[in-house]
Amino acid sequence: xxGPRLAIVGATGAVGHELLRVLAQRDFPAGAVRVxxxxxxxxxxxxxxxxxxxxxxxxPRVLAESDIVFIAAGSGTSRAxxxxxxENGAVVIDKSSxxxxxxxxPLVIPEINGDDLTWHLGIxxxxxxSTTPLAMVLKPLMAISAVERxxxxxxxxxxxxxAEAVRxxxxxxAELLDGGAAEARKLPHQIAFNVLPQVETFLEDGYTTEExxxxxxxxxxxxxxxxxxSATCVRVPxxxxxxxxxxxxxxxxxxxxxxxxxxxxxxxxxxxxxxxAGVYPMPIHAEGEDDVLVGRVRRDVSHxxxxxxxxxxxxxxxxxxxxxxxxxxxxxxxGLLTFERHPEGAKARA
Amino acid sequence: xxGPRLAIVGATGAVGHELLRVLAQRDFPAGAVRVxxxxxxxxxxxxxxxxxxxxxxxxPRVLAESDIVFIAAGSGTSRAxxxxxxENGAVVIDKSSxxxxxxxxPLVIPEINGDDLTWHLGIxxxxxxSTTPLAMVLKPLMAISAVERxxxxxxxxxxxxxAEAVRxxxxxxAELLDGGAAEARKLPHQIAFNVLPQVETFLEDGYTTEExxxxxxxxxxxxxxxxxxSATCVRVPxxxxxxxxxxxxxxxxxxxxxxxxxxxxxxxxxxxxxxxAGVYPMPIHAEGEDDVLVGRVRRDVSHxxxxxxxxxxxxxxxxxxxxxxxxxxxxxxxGLLTFERHPEGAKARA
Numbered sequence: 186x187x188g189p190r191l192a193i194v195g196a197t198g199a200v201g202h203e204l205l206r207v208l209a210q211r212d213f214p215a216g217a218v219r220v221x222x223x224x225x226x227x228x229x230x231x232x233x234x235x236x237x238x239x240x241x242x243x244x245p246r247v248l249a250e251s252d253i254v255f256i257a258a259g260s261g262t263s264r265a266x267x268x269x270x271x272e273n274g275a276v277v278i279d280k281s282s283x284x285x286x287x288x289x290x291p292l293v294i295p296e297i298n299g300d301d302l303t304w305h306l307g308i309x310x311x312x313x314x315s316t317t318p319l320a321m322v323l324k325p326l327m328a329i330s331a332v333e334r335x336x337x338x339x340x341x342x343x344x345x346x347x348a349e350a351v352r353x354x355x356x357x358x359a360e361l362l363d364g365g366a367a368e369a370r371k372l373p374h375q376i377a378f379n380v381l382p383q384v385e386t387f388l389e390d391g392y393t394t395e396e397x398x399x400x401x402x403x404x405x406x407x408x409x410x411x412x413x414x415s416a417t418c419v420r421v422p423x424x425x426x427x428x429x430x431x432x433x434x435x436x437x438x439x440x441x442x443x444x445x446x447x448x449x450x451x452x453x454x455x456x457x458x459x460x461x462a463g464v465y466p467m468p469i470h471a472e473g474e475d476d477v478l479v480g481r482v483r484r485d486v487s488h489x490x491x492x493x494x495x496x497x498x499x500x501x502x503x504x505x506x507x508x509x510x511x512x513x514x515x516x517x518x519x520g521l522l523t524f525e526r527h528p529e530g531a532k533a534r535a
Numbered sequence: 536x537x538g539p540r541l542a543i544v545g546a547t548g549a550v551g552h553e554l555l556r557v558l559a560q561r562d563f564p565a566g567a568v569r570v571x572x573x574x575x576x577x578x579x580x581x582x583x584x585x586x587x588x589x590x591x592x593x594x595p596r597v598l599a600e601s602d603i604v605f606i607a608a609g610s611g612t613s614r615a616x617x618x619x620x621x622e623n624g625a626v627v628i629d630k631s632s633x634x635x636x637x638x639x640x641p642l643v644i645p646e647i648n649g650d651d652l653t654w655h656l657g658i659x660x661x662x663x664x665s666t667t668p669l670a671m672v673l674k675p676l677m678a679i680s681a682v683e684r685x686x687x688x689x690x691x692x693x694x695x696x697x698a699e700a701v702r703x704x705x706x707x708x709a710e711l712l713d714g715g716a717a718e719a720r721k722l723p724h725q726i727a728f729n730v731l732p733q734v735e736t737f738l739e740d741g742y743t744t745e746e747x748x749x750x751x752x753x754x755x756x757x758x759x760x761x762x763x764x765s766a767t768c769v770r771v772p773x774x775x776x777x778x779x780x781x782x783x784x785x786x787x788x789x790x791x792x793x794x795x796x797x798x799x800x801x802x803x804x805x806x807x808x809x810x811x812a813g814v815y816p817m818p819i820h821a822e823g824e825d826d827v828l829v830g831r832v833r834r835d836v837s838h839x840x841x842x843x844x845x846x847x848x849x850x851x852x853x854x855x856x857x858x859x860x861x862x863x864x865x866x867x868x869x870g871l872l873t874f875e876r877h878p879e880g881a882k883a884r885a
Contacts, residue, residue, distance in 0.1 A: 334837050338688035338780035340730045340769065354728075359712050362705060378704075378774050379819045380690045382831055382845045387810045391791070391833030400836065415837035417780035417845060419690065422772050424728050430688035430767035441741070460737045469729045481732055483741030486750065487684050487765035495732045495767060 188214035189513075189522060192251035192275070194243045194266060195258025196220035196231055199348040200280055203506035204255055209234040211510060214517070219247055222258070249273035252522055253513050256280060257505065271307035276522055278309050278509045282398055285310040285405070292405050295511040296453045297324045302515055307524055309512055314504030315339050315384075315395065315418060315427055316402040318477040318496050321503070322431065323407060325451035326492075329443050331436040333490075334413040337399070338430045341384055342423040342468060343376055345500050350376070351424055358422070376422050384418040393418055426468025427504060428497040438490045444482050453503065458482055466497035474499055475507055538564035539863075539872060542601035542625070544593045544616060545608025546570035546581055549698040550630055553856035554605055559584040561860060564867070569597055572608070599623035602872055603863050606630060607855065621657035626872055628659050628859045632744075635660040635752055642755050645861045646803045647674045652865055657874055659862055664854030665689050665734075665745065665768060665777055666752040668827040668846050671853070672781065673757060675801035676842075679793055681786040683840075684763040687749070688780045691734055692773040692818060693726060695850045700726070701774055708772070726772050734768040743768055776818025777854060778847040788840045794832050803853065808832055816847035824849055825857055 191208070195201045201222070208215065220231050221243035230237040241247060243262075248254055248270040256263045256270075256279045263281035270277045284290040291301035292310045294317055302309060312320070319337060326332065343350040350371045357367035357377035367375040374381055384395035395418040404412050449456045457466050458480035466478035477498040485491030498504055516522055541558070545551045551572070558565065570581050571593035580587040591597060593616055598604055604620040606613045606629045613631035620627045634640040641651035642660045644667055652659060662670070669687060676682065693700040700721045707717035707727035717725040724731055734745035745768040754762050799806045807816050808830035816828035827848040835841025848854055866872055 336686050336782050336835075336837060338767075340690070340771070355712060358708050362709050362712075373813045374817060375819055378772065379817055380771055380773060380778055381817060382778070382780070382815050383810065383813070390836075391810065391831065392836070393810075413837040415782065415835045415841070415843060417688075417831070417843060419778075419780065421690070421730055422728065423730060428730055428732070428769075430732070430769065432686050432765065460733065460741065460743075463723045463733070465732050467724060467729055467731060469725055481741065481767070485686075485765045486740075486742070487686060487763040491765070493765060493767060 187216040189252035189517060190217040190250060191215045192219045192221060192243065192247055192254045194221045194254060194256045194262060196240060197222040197226045197229065198257060199344050199351070199501055200257040200505045203501040204257060204509060205231065205233050207502065207506045207510045213510060213513065219251065221247060245269055245273060248275055251275045253278060253516070255509055267308050276305070276307060276309065276516060276524065278311060278512050280311050280505055280509060282313065284308050285312065286401055292402060293512050294320055294406055294508060295515045296321065298406055298408070299515050302512070302519060302521055305521065305524060309516070311505065311509045311512060312402045312406060313395070313398045314345050314500035315341060315399050315429065316406070317504050317508055318427065318498035319399065319429060319431065320403050320406045321451070321454055321477045322448065322479050322494065322496055323403070323433070325447040325454065326433065326439065326444055327407065329439050329447055332412065332433055333436050334434040336415055336432040338417045339419055340421045340423070340428040341418060342426050342500055343372070343420065344425045345384070345427065346372060354422055354424065372420065376420060378422060381420040382417060384420050423468045425499060425501060426471040426497050427500040428466065428468060428495065430495055432485050432491060432493050434488050435490045435492070439492055441482050441484060441492065444492055448479050448482070453477060454479060456480065466495060468497050471497040471499045473502070475502060477503055537566040539602035539867060540567040540600060541565045542569045542571060542593065542597055542604045544571045544604060544606045544612060546590060547572040547576045547579065548607060549694050549701070549851055550607040550855045553851040554607060554859060555581065555583050557852065557856045557860045563860060563863065569601065571597060595619055595623060598625055601625045603628060603866070605859055607859070617658055626655070626657060626659065626866060626874065628661060628862050630661050630855055630859060632663065632748055634658050635662065636755065642752060643862050644670055644756055644858060645865045646671065646801070648756055648758070649865050652862070652869060652871055655871065655874060659866070661855065661859045661862060662752045662756060663745070663748045664695050664850035665691060665749050665779065666756070667854050667858055668777065668848035669749065669779060669781065670753050670756045671801070671804055671827045672798065672829050672844065672846055673753070673783070675797040675804065676783065676789065676794055677757065679789050679797055682762065682783055683786055684784040686765055686782040688767045689769055690771045690773070690778040691768060692776050692850055693722070693770065694775045695734070695777065696722060704772055704774065722770065726770060728772060731770040732767060734770050773818045775849060775851060776821040776847050777850040778816065778818060778845065781844050781846065782835050783842050784838050785840045785842070789842060791832050791834060791842065794842055798829050798832070803827060804829055806830065816845060818847050821847040821849045823852070825852060827853055
């Protein structure tokens with residue numbers, strides 16, 4: 186049987202670009218690959234695996250001729266196109282937050298809850314780029330002891346806000362080094378040589394949507410609906426790679442050695458933990474890497490059953506494109522490309 | 536009576552430079568100001584208050600002719616010169632960590648524990664630049680309820696590592712923007728477009744000296760020797776201004792409104808907290824400011840009696856030079872420039 190036919194919606198963006206790279210690098214057995222984007226990119230060519238793909242419109246026909254549609258183009262596009270693609274028989278792997286908390290949509294990190302794919306109804310969501318590395322690190326530790334509370338403060342790169350934010354960081358950095366002023370367009374304030382305690386937008390309770398997603402998505406992925414979790418999400422002047430300082434309270438004490446051992450056995454996690462030798466995760470290590478890097482594992486001295494640790498992860502790869510491709514691989518492996526249709530088609534238009 | 540005669544040891548460094556600016560800005564009633572540094576700077580001129588000061592050696596004679604000696608020149612210099620200065624009758628205001636945890640040395644933030652100055656024996660220590668803003672924010676909240684536990688993750692600027700680290704950040708940034716490679720000399724790894732979960736050096740328990748200082752100094756300043764507190768200290772590519780994500784557990788629930796009110800009344804603290812309008816503390820706001828800026832005050836959703844908040848502070852001013860000058864002002868105001876000599880002279884040489 187020929188491999189599944191793929192369409193990538195949002196192919197010209199930061200995540201779309203990485204999706205093409207990851208598909209090529211992993212030799213994904215695609216029957217065909219089509220690339221879609223907004224009107225201004227139609228007709229452009231994108232390199233893929235030694236050939237060139239032409240950007241086209243995501244028409245109902247393109248969707249109907251695809252088995253898997255990756256959508257990485259913002260919430261509006263996901264809301265409009267996901268139900269269409271599903272009605273046309275495709276499975277949607279969606280990077281937006283639109284469907285993630287929908288009880289009919291599995292939110293999947295294959296290493297953690299691949300089994301949730303079995304109940305998909307056409308749409309599978311891939312988690313937020315700050316959620317994924319946290320869940321990847323919590324899951325193996327939860328096999329040692331239940332987790333009672335997690336506090337996480339993030340150090341998130343600008344590529345999480347898209348390719349335009351990356352250009353903004355570079356442009357502002359150059360302007361400021363030249364003695365000029367920095368103009369903020371994409372991000373709410375100057376990001377070069379600054380940090381912003383704002384990722385996305387604020388809700389009534391003083392948390393941002395990013396922080397709220399981190400809490401809710403982690404609970405859903407880990408099947409821990411009552412996990413106590415709070416976060417401060419901060420944008421830092423880094424191009425690629427999200428880092429997180431994590432403080433975990435366990436029900437039963439977990440030693441540093443037990444934690445390191447469990448993490449080093451976990452697929453998709455790599456322990457980099459020899460701080461005295463200057464070895465710990467950093468964004469410059471994480472960029473381009475598939476694994477979530479974890480280190481600085483130590484007793485949390487403020488809690489009798491606490492551990493503290495630090496992680497870095499490529500937000501465009503495991504935080505986005507890689508995880509989406511892994512979902513596709515898992516759907517293929519489990520024979521889950523045919524499905525009962527998701528009722529979202531009706532809901533999303535309601 | 537003429538004002539006290541001052542000597543500044545380490546006058547050519549980042550903190551020394553800021554000390555001269557703060558003394559001038561606050562019209563400190565100095566009888567004389569002398570500036571000392573290492574041999575390569577002797578004879579150089581430093582601008583001060585419209586005139587020029589000539590850098591000289593910190594000889595016993597210079598120390599003997601001073602009433603207050605500020606030392607901001609690294610641990611070795613503090614260890615060598617502080618006892619000498621005290622023996623020569625000067626009060627030392629020391630920025631290094633050498634004497635901070637000495638039970639015979641008050642560690643003072645004037646707004647918090649100015650009364651501890653009354654028992655000084657010649658040396659007064661000024662806290663670490665990540666400790667000061669945290670203590671400034673915890674103290675007014677502790678007036679509402681006892682604090683049971685604090686978790687803090689920092690976003691610390693390179694100027695905390697000295698003027699050379701600032702040059703390194705700028706140089707690396709320019710090199711990387713030009714497509715070149717970044718060379719790390721002063722800091723352990725590339726800092727431009729990266730974050731380092733290392734400030735200072737690692738101890739046996741996996742914490743850094745910076746993190747350990749943050750814990751121990753906060754306890755000493757707040758007179759809370761058993762406060763549960765843990766930290767991850769992280770260097771970020773910011774020139775000036777340390778920020779901190781803080782999670783506080785209180786004995787009795789404290790509302791967001793109570794916390795904001797207490798913080799807005801606290802001297803040296805300014806509340807910037809209208810996140811929906813993009814108003815929250817950032818390093819670019821903190822630079823050059825005397826106040827510790829605090830915002831994003833919200834319930835910590837992971838704890839029934841928890842609050843989370845965010846602060847930024849100029850690490851060279853309130854985190855260093857300003858606090859030292861405020862200590863000097865307080866010593867003058869309280870008439871504490873004569874004293875029983877500190878036994879450290881003997882200890883330090885033992």
